[in-house]
Amino acid sequence: MADTKIRVTAKSENKTKTVVQTKAFTMILDEPKALGGTNDGANPLEYLLAALSGCLNVVSHMVAKEMAFELRGLEIELEGDLNPAKYMGISDAERTGFKEIRARIKPDADADAVTLERWLKTVESRCPVDDNVVNSTPVKITLA
Amino acid sequence: MADTKIRVTAKSENKTKTVVQTKAFTMILDEPKALGGTNDGANPLEYLLAALSGCLNVVSHMVAKEMAFELRGLEIELEGDLNPAKYMGISDAERTGFKEIRARIKPDADADAVTLERWLKTVESRCPVDDNVVNSTPVKITLA
Numbered sequence: 344m345a346d347t348k349i350r351v352t353a354k355s356e357n358k359t360k361t362v363v364q365t366k367a368f369t370m371i372l373d374e375p376k377a378l379g380g381t382n383d384g385a386n387p388l389e390y391l392l393a394a395l396s397g398c399l400n401v402v403s404h405m406v407a408k409e410m411a412f413e414l415r416g417l418e419i420e421l422e423g424d425l426n427p428a429k430y431m432g433i434s435d436a437e438r439t440g441f442k443e444i445r446a447r448i449k450p451d452a453d454a455d456a457v458t459l460e461r462w463l464k465t466v467e468s469r470c471p472v473d474d475n476v477v478n479s480t481p482v483k484i485t486l487a
Numbered sequence: 488m489a490d491t492k493i494r495v496t497a498k499s500e501n502k503t504k505t506v507v508q509t510k511a512f513t514m515i516l517d518e519p520k521a522l523g524g525t526n527d528g529a530n531p532l533e534y535l536l537a538a539l540s541g542c543l544n545v546v547s548h549m550v551a552k553e554m555a556f557e558l559r560g561l562e563i564e565l566e567g568d569l570n571p572a573k574y575m576g577i578s579d580a581e582r583t584g585f586k587e588i589r590a591r592i593k594p595d596a597d598a599d600a601v602t603l604e605r606w607l608k609t610v611e612s613r614c615p616v617d618d619n620v621v622n623s624t625p626v627k628i629t630l631a
Contacts, residue, residue: 353540372541397516440618474584
């Protein structure tokens with residue numbers, strides 16, 4: 344199976360606001376005024392959690408269909424903890440990103456607990472965004 | 488310095504569309520019609536690249552200020568390659584997420600090449616989303 348390439352372009356509109364273009368959509372990221380931002384969009388870490396939730400939703404439905412049960416709906420609560428010290432240049436003692444992410448999935452489905460646990464394990468193993476967060480992924484950043 | 492918690496809630500609107508709520512914003516993720524989606528938003532992998540770009544923008548400005556040069560603007564081209572086979576349940580031979588992400592940053596700044604290279608290294612080391620992708624991060628997914 345051939346690789347797929349995903350591509351976006353981003354433009355800084357000010358020191359906190361980023362406007363991202365895909366082929367079909369525009370995404371706006373920003374920081375709240377309390378953090379010196381212009382508050383025109385969700386922040387990058389909320390985008391990361393959103394990416395994970397959207398991925399889990401798509402794979403959840405795909406795997407439920409394969410396992411032949413109906414998934415009528417899905418709600419996910421996601422949270423992560425981080426320490427802002429390294430990000431702010433105050434200390435390198437802790438990592439700068441999320442130390443842990445927790446996702447609590449509430450499926451609306453006619454399936455027993457054993458089936459749902461097996462479903463969840465499969466979803467987790469096949470979700471691309473989950474893979475990119477759980478496992479190390481090279482990011483090559485260069486100057487244009 | 489105390490930890491910060493970032494939290495969002497996500498609701499599946501259909502098998503590809505996810506609506507994510509933060510305290511202040513709504514994000515919509517979807518898949519294009521060609522992939523069986525309802526095409527109401529960018530896809531989860533585009534959200535992941537957007538998260539990285541927004542994070543790089545904020546940290547870029549912060550570090551430029553610390554290094555005392557003016558960063559007037561910034562453009563970033565981001566792309567990643569993945570193989571859809573594991574995601575689709577066809578083969579486990581390759582990982583499901585991005586194998587690699589490339590970000591090409593074009594700063595508009597009065598700074599020499601050596602300064603910009605030092606700036607880029609610092610930005611990279613302090614960007615939370617970059618850290619979460621480059622390094623392993625535990626994701627605990629549970630059933631509600």
